[in-house]
Amino acid sequence: MTTTFETIEAPVVGETAAALESMLLIRAFEEKMAALKAANQAPSSCTSVGQEASAVGVVGALAKDDFILTNHRSAGHLLARGANPDRLMAEILGKATGYCKGKSGSLHISVKELGVLLTSTIVGGELSLVTGVGLSTAMSDSNAVVAVFFGDGAATEGIFHESVNLASVWDLPILYVCENNQWQAYVHRNETMRVDHVSEWASRYGIPTKTVDGNDVEAVRAAAEEAVEYIRKHRKPYFLETYTYRLRGHMEPDDQAYVDKNELASWKERDPIARAEERLLETSLFSAADIADVRERVARRIEAAAEFALSSPYPSFDELLTDVYA
Amino acid sequence: MTTTFETIEAPVVGETAAALESMLLIRAFEEKMAALKAANQAPSSCTSVGQEASAVGVVGALAKDDFILTNHRSAGHLLARGANPDRLMAEILGKATGYCKGKSGSLHISVKELGVLLTSTIVGGELSLVTGVGLSTAMSDSNAVVAVFFGDGAATEGIFHESVNLASVWDLPILYVCENNQWQAYVHRNETMRVDHVSEWASRYGIPTKTVDGNDVEAVRAAAEEAVEYIRKHRKPYFLETYTYRLRGHMEPDDQAYVDKNELASWKERDPIARAEERLLETSLFSAADIADVRERVARRIEAAAEFALSSPYPSFDELLTDVYA
């Protein structure tokens, strides 16, 4: 599988500045999707606003030949991996130029050329499929790691138990990344489980687990590197939980009337982007002007993507009947 | 729901002698089923030979108004609860006089009048249904406990995770009884999980858990009483694991060619019936002759059951179309 990254504007994470740019790109992309939906120019989508550090930190720790599985809230993972914002946005708009010819829309965007495989919007779908990708990887002579992103809600599906248990029993090279964003659509996590950390559940399968501050991109990156190193060396699963927060609603638009105002406010103070900016400014290698530059570059990129997506054609009607059977 | 117990020969557990008789009745029943199958006089069934202490100890700790859910390996639970061996055996033979009119056969025998509800042979079925029985009980003004028997194999199904988690989150009065008999049909438990005790998994849901020697009927009884007391008092779930062994094959007949001979032999030495007999003989309140008496009584009872079952009529053909809709 050859991996083609966007060359010009692709974020090459590995340092906080690059991570910041990647996070800003995701944020701008998601806010554009929300704005387009509000203007009735796009279908609704599930944004990852507030969770950028988890995507950027983990994906940054992966190598080009590693694989990624994701879910309905995938734009962050895809952009961090170097997906082209044009084609990503086009896909969400159901356009022929999208990564899946518009057939997926926002909910199940796979990009095989980037190693982003089998995206499923069935909560738990990614968990049921990752063991198969792990198995084929384990049976090949590749040293790849298979990372799977899923939510705290997915962890309450039975398939979570089946997946982690099988990965442990069969020694599959899987990095489980639970993005615990405190919400499961319109239900708070604490209505659905007696633990605060999904890693407490995972720790019982005989695999290493860790919960990391999911809003600290450097911490996420460090934890992910450790995890990836473990998997590459031992060819066994590792469980990493990024503890974070869904700052916008479940799916656009969402007035968040059901969200506790204090909780939301306290997490807004821990915005991963603001934190990365502060960290950079503290180093004095980075100025406010530099940040403004990055922000502007990102904004331009997203405007271009929107133009591309909006002006792209819809798939032709005969696409309705293709791609059913191999 | 009125509970009718067999009056004459029903084991009234509560002391080891009664428990012994109950275990002997189960053993004799199961061995009869195996013999009838070998003689082509009965369909095959899953016997509970070796696991009698788990059934007798737990069921003995329950009150008449408590509920029980069980699975494909149910004869022990049913007989311990006072089921009539005649009707039980008739059911396994598919006879009209069986508890389910012969429609169930051996695999899904419910006896509502004894509070044994919704028996399912889908591994995990009992776990998916018990939360509903727990919910209706919790919402009533009854103080009943709902006990659910399931195997170590059922614990590897995703529904295990969903069930225990929901029971915990909703405070349901459920006694989970995992009969860890080391086997999941033709697969040894250690091929399917990295833990030895399923209670390690259960301990992460914020509920009390315990693993008890499942071949020691007194220990099981004591543990079950403690668990039942906890549930009655707190109206919350409790997880009890009876660590035991399936001495015969999965389903009759089964040559157990795939079973490790040493493991089998070592567990045969811990036969729950032999241990209970020894314990009784040690007290010197019970003699070898007493034991012989019990064994003979039990043997007669089972012969009578077989006669009843074999001579009972099959259901009439119009039964094929009844009981589909209420």
Place this chain on the structure above:
Amino acid sequence: MRTITVDEAITEGLAEEMRRDPRVITFGEGVATKGYKLAQEFGSKRVRNTPLAEGIIAGTAAGAAATGLRPVIDLLFAPFLTFAMDEIVNSAGKLRYLSGGQFSFPMVTITRTGAGWGVGAQHNHNIEAWFVHTPGVKVVMPSNAADFKGLLKSAIRDDNPVMFFTDISLIYVPGEVPDGDYVVPIGKAAVKREGSDVTLISYAKTVQTCLTAADALQEQGISAEVIDLRSLKPLDEATILASVQRTGRAVVVHEAGGPCGVGAEVAAILGEKAFGSLKAPVLRITGPDVPPPASYPLEASYVPQADAVVAAVKKQFA
């Protein structure tokens, strides 16, 4: 008569039944959040959010139904039923029978499906026919607010598991509903328009498609009768047969894919029991046998259109 949307009709029907019978409870992912008014009126015991786990939601409903409650569960979108098939099919559908009649399962499972929101095949998959092929359950799929309310109320009062499918595209469609307490019986089709030359048989969103087609046919001098099945299991054979025996022609229309769909069943029944009356082949106009796509125009092209129905009828007259 008042005019309310399908969504309101469902909520009203549920609320009325909860008022009427304290055994009725409702739960599902976000049910208490989205149904906060119900939660306010009936309390957090009877209106519950659940963990994100369809299997245990359905299993809990079945277990509760067998022991005295009457649960209404919301599994959101029909494809999520794939996580609840054991509980619905093997437990609720079979344990009455296998126990020799010891239990009954008064439970209603609500899901949504159909084109309209551009959400793709993992949210939009018309699988009602699976349940028609499943013993021990009933299946309804209404087309208008009055039927949604009346059938939901019937479903809640029914002592059997009822699958209640909601066509996504109808959710915000307003319609007149009768005042006061009323039910629509399960198993009764509705003749939406009388006609003498051909019978158009449908359910859910494509009932309107058939009515539109009937208008067009009228202009061409063909009088089409339109039947809304409403209940898919049990099917109202008598109404269908009476109509087709009179008209001699039938077109069955639905959005679900064709093979082994409801249209196949209706066509097979007509082919057997109305054989002598048929003047032309019974035709089926269905969604294609592909996973519904997300892209709006493609999704729209998935849905049977009135044109196609008109063309089918004209073929029958050719």
Place this chain on the structure above:
Amino acid sequence: MRTITVDEAITEGLAEEMRRDPRVITFGEGVATKGYKLAQEFGSKRVRNTPLAEGIIAGTAAGAAATGLRPVIDLLFAPFLTFAMDEIVNSAGKLRYLSGGQFSFPMVTITRTGAGWGVGAQHNHNIEAWFVHTPGVKVVMPSNAADFKGLLKSAIRDDNPVMFFTDISLIYVPGEVPDGDYVVPIGKAAVKREGSDVTLISYAKTVQTCLTAADALQEQGISAEVIDLRSLKPLDEATILASVQRTGRAVVVHEAGGPCGVGAEVAAILGEKAFGSLKAPVLRITGPDVPPPASYPLEASYVPQADAVVAAVKKQFA
């Protein structure tokens, strides 16, 4: 030609394909225990026992299939498919389409069903029609050893998910199989007996029922053609239509329940495309729409009998 049982035919077919293609692997609950000979030959990497968890077995197969392996999974009994529906239907059946063709899912799912072992509706439930109603998958259900072997080999070589249903009652039935490497193509029915007055269409155990009925009809001067569908998706419309256009009469026979079953689909196709040739109503002889019971005599009475087929045909001639 050699004579082997269906069970042996399946094992042989699997072993031959595993020899032929190192990407073929097999796993399931007890697969390595019961298939210890396969495990010996191909090793513990390619022949695996799994935990007792159908969802992850099927999901693992789908994920592995999309990334280069060709898994054959054994889910034991058809009702256990209810725990694997998401993985088969939503993932393997839809993710090729939803991704715009990026993935394919060469995987085979084996299950057993049908009357014969007295195990009741939670082990015996003929749900093949569910998958005929499911886009993106194929479905086969053979009737004899040669077809079991040849269709399994085709299924393993197919780049799509194939549901492979094994009728329990056939497992120990011997039959002749061709020597050497051969396949039976998916999508081709077999004419088991030629005849001119009526076409009996069936699959799995009831093919033999139809042959028995054909013998009885012969004695009464009626010449029956017998077609074994073998593949249920895709259906071999051409073979069915050619036959019925000639005979003018058809009876569809299967053990699965009637509503929205394969018989409904076949009858609907005939009613549409062979309308002009039909001299009598297409009839269906199916199992009743109830959960199959365990009790042996009741279970036997669930299965369509040759008598009923003969009676149906005679009705067509009345």
